[in-house]
Ligand SMILES: Nc1ncnc2c1ncn2[C@@H]1O[C@H](COP(=O)(O)OP(=O)(O)OP(=O)(O)O)[C@@H](O)[C@H]1O
């Protein structure tokens with residue numbers, strides 16, 4: 001079986017996988033135990049994260065929300081293996097995140113899509129895969145990248161360069177690039193932060209669709225309460241200095257989610273709880 005075909009099949013099998021993985025007792029896919037992070041800056045040591053514990057079940061979608069500068073990106077980088085915690089440890093599918101990343105089990109998406117301007121959409125979407133796996137041929141990598149571009153709704157835009165794409169389309173290419181690795185875990189840091197409100201909503205629906213079809217484990221850092229509630233099974237609220245997870249808010253919305261979720265009373269109650277917690281954590285910020 002070609003790799004491209006295997007990705008498409010795993011995408012198609014994803015709806016079933018999501019259902020299986022939704023069991024509350026599913027094995028932890030991401031486990032963070034007692035994570036503490038200190039940074040050195042201008043000769044001073046600053047504790048940014050303190051005793052963070054996080055368990056994200058396989059196939060779940062969780063969000064992380066908290067005041068600007070509290071340490072959300074730092075936590076995501078620890079989960080990705082890009083920052084070694086000062087104390088504590090992370091396991092992604094039972095192994096260290098650096099090992100998981102090497103085995104292409106982690107895909108990363110940041111606020112800035114960072115595409116190569118001289119490469120078109122399909123070349124950009126295939127780029128990480130070709131860099132990560134030198135055994136994969138160009139034809140196969142491009143086929144896989146094109147399948148992922150179709151999944152994110154970019155069919156027909158494969159030959160366009162980044163300068164010919166809108167901000168939302170560029171971010172879709174970045175998501176396709178991460179998905180082309182076929183990672184089990186997708187870590188996203190404010191991926192829609194630079195987009196207008198309507199494009200952001202469209203991207204939310206696109207991400208929901210990807211998650212429902214692939215059953216991947218997704219951790220999303222966002223400043224949008226609405227986005228967090230719409231997409232997630234639970235929302236971790238960070239606050240304090242050094243930051244901790246001050247509360248985990250479950251989102252008791254029926255699956256599958258869609259436009260009808262927005263009028264569900266559970267949508268409003270989760271939003272209100274998150275708003276209260278965010279106001280509290282803003283008030284507790286050091287001056
Ligand atoms: N490499 C680093 N060296 C020193 N300090 C750092 C480093 N990275 C982040 N920090 C500091 O750690 C704190 C948390 O930063 P981080 O980027 O994780 O916050 P954030 O919650 O993602 O903020 P935002 O919502 O604005 O993106 C900040 O005070 C920041 O200045």
Ligand SMILES: [Mg+2]
Nearest residue numbers: 072073074189
């Ligand atoms: Mg950040």
